[in-house]
Amino acid sequence: MEKQLITRWFLGSNSVRGFCSLYDGYCRGEGDFLRVIKGGPGCGKSSFMRRIGEAASGKGLDVEYIHCSGDPDSLDGVYIPALRLGYADGTSPHIMDPVCFGATGDYLNLGAFCDCARSRGAAAQLEGLTAAYKAHYARAYSLLAAAGAAATGPAGAYLAAGGREAAARRARSMAGRELPRAAKGAERGRAARRFLGGVTCKGRVFCTETLPALCARVYRLEGRFGLAPAFMEAMAEEALSRGLDVLLCPHPLLPDTLEALAIPALGLGFVADLGDGTALPETCRCLHLDRLSAAAEDRAARRALKVEARMTGALCEMAVLSLAAAKALHDELEAVYRPFVDFTGLTDAANREIARLGLA
DSSP: OOOOOEEEEESEEEETTEEEEOGGGTTOSTTOEEEEEEOOTTSSHHHHHHHHHHHHHHTTOOEEEEEOSSOTTSEEEEEEGGGTEEEEEOSTTSOOOOSSBTTTEEEEEGGGGBOHHHHGGGHHHHHHHHHHHHHHHHHHHHHHHHHHHHOTTTTTTTOOHHHHHHHHHHHHHHHHHHSOOOOTTOOOOOEEEOBSEEEETTEEEEOTTHHHHHOSEEEEEEOTTSHHHHHHHHHHHHHHHTTOOEEEEEOSSSTTSEEEEEEGGGTEEEEEEOSSOOOOOOOSEEEOGGGGOGGGGOHHHHHHHHHHHHHHHHHHHHHHHHHHHHHHHHHHHHHHHGGGBOHHHHHHHHHHHHHHTTOO
16 A cells, blocks of 8 residues: 655745746646635635645545745645645735636635625725735845845855866766666656745745655755755756656745755655755755865855855845734734634535545
């Protein structure tokens, strides 16, 4: 009997570019069907999806939970691979619509359980809280942009071209040992993208159990000088060229660089260690990529890297304070809506959906 697989991801991140979304690649496989949930704050979108996910896992099915970048305790999506069925919060900042309504997806309007005729009486309060929490997000994104500008080391600012090529060569050498040869006539593998963590109202969050759940062997890659992404990009290309599917996990703050890579069919994973204190999963071995960089022997470069790390950390801490303030105001917003929401009706709707799926 195969082990049940429960994984947790993010599809959005608070990054140097503002809100960065990977939702365009969610639930888009052949035969997938996406139910896009609409509804206002406090209308039960996360609880609805959590109940469905728990019902599916209770039946022994694999479940992928998508967490909210604004509040990691809240859900923005659930995917059940065995049913080829996904659910997603389709409201701002990750507005979504089915690619082809009725064929690849449809809508679930949980806003129908909110008495909007009554909520209009609180319009001024609702509008004020909405504007206030969005202002905190704007400040957080300004701070994260500054943090990204300071974090030049992990982006490879101290590397010569030879350093990246050395990391790529090491990846190709390892691929020759670890990856099978491509079968004759095999199609190129497919790449999916997910965030494994985020900069949130609770600080830096990392889904530490997901990579080990997918991969029996996880390698930690030194990444202070930006060589880990070069290694993972080369390894991913080797896997794809051999017909293997890969999961590419961009860094949530610096989404143009990779934080992790998984090759699920081989149970092989890699995660970058930037030395920033992020809680990473247990790994079987560390690959000392920093030794490939001439900057590792440059005292001035090492000193600059330490200064950058302090600056980046301080700016991220300030951004987290703004995100926490935004979360507090959003909680107030939900509290204003709560008396207008029919939670009994929402529970009944979730139970009907669970029964429709045969998960009751």
